[in-house]
Amino acid sequence: xNTDSIKKEYDxxxxxxxxxxxxxxxxxxxxxxKKRKKLEAILEKQKQLEEIKKQIAENKTILSSGxxxxxxxxxxxxxxxxxxxxxxxxxxxEKLIKELDEKEKVPSYKSIIIEIRAGTGGDEAALxxxxxxxxxxxxxxxxxxxxxxxxxxxxxxxGFKEVIFEISGSDVYSLLKNEGGVHRVxxxxxxxxxxxxxxxxxxVAVLAKPKPEDxxxxxxxxxxxxxxxxxxxxxxxxxxxxxxxxxxxxSGIVVASQSxxxxxxxxxxxxxxxxxxxxxxxxxxxxSKISGARKxxxxxxxxxxxxxxxxxxxxxxxxxxxxxxxxxxxxxMEGNMDKMTSITxxx
Numbered sequence: 001x002n003t004d005s006i007k008k009e010y011d012x013x014x015x016x017x018x019x020x021x022x023x024x025x026x027x028x029x030x031x032x033x034k035k036r037k038k039l040e041a042i043l044e045k046q047k048q049l050e051e052i053k054k055q056i057a058e059n060k061t062i063l064s065s066g067x068x069x070x071x072x073x074x075x076x077x078x079x080x081x082x083x084x085x086x087x088x089x090x091x092x093x094e095k096l097i098k099e100l101d102e103k104e105k106v107p108s109y110k111s112i113i114i115e116i117r118a119g120t121g122g123d124e125a126a127l128x129x130x131x132x133x134x135x136x137x138x139x140x141x142x143x144x145x146x147x148x149x150x151x152x153x154x155x156x157x158x159g160f161k162e163v164i165f166e167i168s169g170s171d172v173y174s175l176l177k178n179e180g181g182v183h184r185v186x187x188x189x190x191x192x193x194x195x196x197x198x199x200x201x202x203x204v205a206v207l208a209k210p211k212p213e214d215x216x217x218x219x220x221x222x223x224x225x226x227x228x229x230x231x232x233x234x235x236x237x238x239x240x241x242x243x244x245x246x247x248x249x250x251s252g253i254v255v256a257s258q259s260x261x262x263x264x265x266x267x268x269x270x271x272x273x274x275x276x277x278x279x280x281x282x283x284x285x286x287x288s289k290i291s292g293a294r295k296x297x298x299x300x301x302x303x304x305x306x307x308x309x310x311x312x313x314x315x316x317x318x319x320x321x322x323x324x325x326x327x328x329x330x331x332x333m334e335g336n337m338d339k340m341t342s343i344t345x346x347x
Contacts, residue, residue, distance in 0.1 A: 003046050010039040038100055045093040052086045109173040111209035113276040117162045121200025124189045126159030129202040131333060132183060133163045138335025145169030150269040151257040164273060173208055175341040180206045181307035197313060207276035215275045223247040229258035246270045253277050
């Protein structure tokens with residue numbers, strides 16, 4: 001991060017903080033204010049550095065001219081101290097930049113697990129959950145990423161009560177980490193005969209898939225139950241007990257997988273989901289300690305927050321966190337999400 005980019009971000013934050021709607025989300029306002037203060041400290045160091053460098057340059061000019069011996073003597077005495085001060089300020093500035101970079105560094109997770117659950121709206125909510133799954137899977141294909149369903153509960157109308165899938169690839173976490181929250185859709189369902197617009201919701205959770213060394217799960221900490229996988233309507237689709245349910249006894253977290261016909265593969269999928277949930281829990285606890293008295297942990301807040309509305313009649317998607325809208329909704333739902341994922345979220 002160079003000084004020019006810091007100045008540009010500082011000016012942008014200053015402008016955003018002056019907007020009337022900035023105080024509508026106090027938590028976001030505080031984050032922006034703190035960030036602006038840190039950038040301001042770096043810019044102040046840069047200003048001091050420029051003054052010092054200017055003085056050093058003037059002293060060198062005096063020394064090279066030789067016009068005034070008394071002034072040259074003073075310049076010669078001052079310059080070493082100024083150069084020492086310059087080095088000190090450079091180190092202080094670099095330290096502030098490093099601290100800022102370290103805090104904002106996105107973890108280099110190469111795989112994520114996305115959970116989509118139908119919310120309010122019955123069959124239409126399940127169809128919307130299916131549409132979101134299609135959007136993310138198409139986006140993964142466009143990016144050349146791999147994706148695979150780990151667990152799903154489809155409906156008769158080709159929607160999902162719940163679908164959990166893994167996406168792996170370069171920059172996958174940094175591009176999709178802000179998708180977690182409540183997604184709302186406004187449209188006329190195919191089953192609606194009167195033409196009335198319905199509002200339905202689906203929740204999305206984005207979990208980083210940890211490396212094996214990040215999360216250690218002991219065999220005695222889990223209970224594994226086997227059962228027959230079920231399809232739409234709840235009927236059994238397998239005669240053998242290939243579906244796997246794992247309970248993590250210390251935390252009470254329960255995960256399951258029935259997407260594969262192979263019991264071993266379902267167990268592997270369930271363990272992947274469990275590891276991701278335990279990593280999320282660990283990060284929430286660490287965030288809670290850092291935040292002190294905050295009542296709502298950041299992870300649960302993200303899941304409960306309404307982040308987007310997909311308005312089909314008006315051909316518009318609105319992100320409520322940044323007050324920004326995009327048109328051509330059908331194209332976006334086909335996986336062309338770059339215009340949304342490339343946005344910088346100060347969350």
